[in-house]
Amino acid sequence: MDTKDKEQEIVVEERHKQEKSVWEEKGISRRDFMRFCTAMSAALALPVTFAPKIARALDEVQRPTLVWLEFQDCAGNTEALLRASNPSPAQIVLDVLSVDYHETIMAAAGHQAEEALMKTVREQRGKYIAVVEGSIPMKDGGVYCCIGGKSALDLAREVCGNAFATIAVGTCAAYGGIPAAAPNPTGAVGVKDAVPGATVINLPGCPLNPDNLTATVVHYLTFGKLPNTDSQGRPLFAYGKRIHDNCERRPHFDAGQYVEQWGDSEHRKGHCLYKMGCKGPETWHNCPIQRYNEKTNWPVGAGHGCVGCSEANFWDTMTPFYRRLPNVPGFGIEYTADQIGAGLAIATAAAFAGHGIISALKKDKGGEGKKED
Ligand code: SF4
Known part of the structure; x- marks a missing residue:
């Protein structure tokens, strides 16, 4: 850690001691918050000395917008995220992010919900993060999965094609998963195959490990870029070893x-x-x-x-x-x-x-x- 980092760390530590942080206001103690940041630095295979940098980033970052799409899936990845530990990574990440659209957890429904999604695409083009859960059927024009009158394929192209980045959570979104198993009756594929031009990070697993999603988002918030990946688009910090x-x-x-x-x-x-x-x-x-x-x-x-x-x-x-x-x-x-x-x-x-x-x-x-x- 260089001198500038150390000075900033001291400033953050002091501020945390003197005032109730945004996290404490949300019911997460400073101790739990710092424990979370330490766990994230470990998950990212970084030295523990990066924890204050992560804390600073989560404390000060502007809330990036996230939209979460579900296609051919069992919602297992959403379940995995929402069943996470205490303080819940979901709580921390969802508090840091502005989740504008998530079919399973949002209160809005119907046209109101679809309008919220399209508003994000229109007004935050190239800035928001898309998370996709589930595979995308390509066969017969994509008729096997439709939401709000649009096929999953059209939605993926519109939403992922205009996102800063897409995180494909779970094996279905990454590679097609169970729906793509032979004989693959719906022509199911992962996001990268459905939207070839999109920037996609794959977090396969059935379900994904929510810590890896949290760590990917934290990496982006802390360093302003996506983590390095292997040739299958998987972050090396999580998929670099057998x-x-x-x-x-x-x-x-x-x-x-x-x-x-x-x-x-x-x-x-x-x-x-x-x-x-x-x-x-x-x-x-x-x-x-x-x-x-x-x-x-x-x-x-x-x-x-x-x-x-x-x-x-x-x-x-x-x-x-x-x-x-x-x-x-x-x-x-x-x-x-x-x-x-x-x-x-x-x-x-x-x-x-x-x-x-x-x-x-x-x-x-x-x-x-x-x-x-
Ligand atoms: S050590 Fe044995 S149980 Fe563990 S991953 Fe290898 S083959 Fe599987």
Whole structure:
């Protein structure tokens, strides 16, 4: 931290001590607010010394407008955000942002609500943030999802095409998700495919981890720009490492201690779920770090293998969920998320089923994976 930052930090600290902050007026204590800012710096993989800078940004920033669209979805991402911890990231972020449109939580309805959305698009062109939940059907002119007389496709093009940036929350909005699974009857796609010219940050997951949405918004508010992403548009702070790299069961994987049957003694001891079909070795997400439900737990921690829900087309490429991945021991270290993404693009479903993405990558490089046991 440079001298200027330190001086500003002292000013902010002093002001917080002397006056009731806007957060305290909203029922969030200074201690909880600073704890939140520290958690955000950790979520963004920043040193804890950035917490005061984040606090300053959230304290002083002008409220950017956010509109939240829901298309082909289950509202699971909205639920995840609204069920978040105390002080709720939703509370903090929604207080910082001016949420002009969110079908699930707004009081307005009908034409009044649609007018609020279009008013934002007209009057804040290029300045507002759009959040999209759910996939967008492209087939038959987009008739399979219509809101207020407009197709999801037309709405996405109008709203996301004129936004400063769009955050696609959940795997459906990022890649099409469950609605896009074969045979994809509605021609469902993610936002980036529906609105190719839009600036899109993908936060896949089923549902997304709300901490990652909060951290993305906080990054924008603090630094005035969007976080760096991988080739699939996912922020590196959240999707830069594999589940397998941070899994608490990893020592058991390395020691060859595997669950062989649900409920066996290895399962009860918390051993590795690789042989039960865990897709953690090929899934890029910070689930083991951020966890869910006030950081209580996450799927692998609760005893179920990762199903790869933050990867594109996971319903088609990661199934059967309970069949083990081939060729995991010894691979992976030398590959990045982008190379895996490229592998996904070149590997056919048949190649995946038979040999796996990494194996396909190795073959592409002239190498060979180890044989399955
Ligand atoms: S295979 Fe799954 S359970 Fe085993 S260490 Fe990797 S992520 Fe964890």
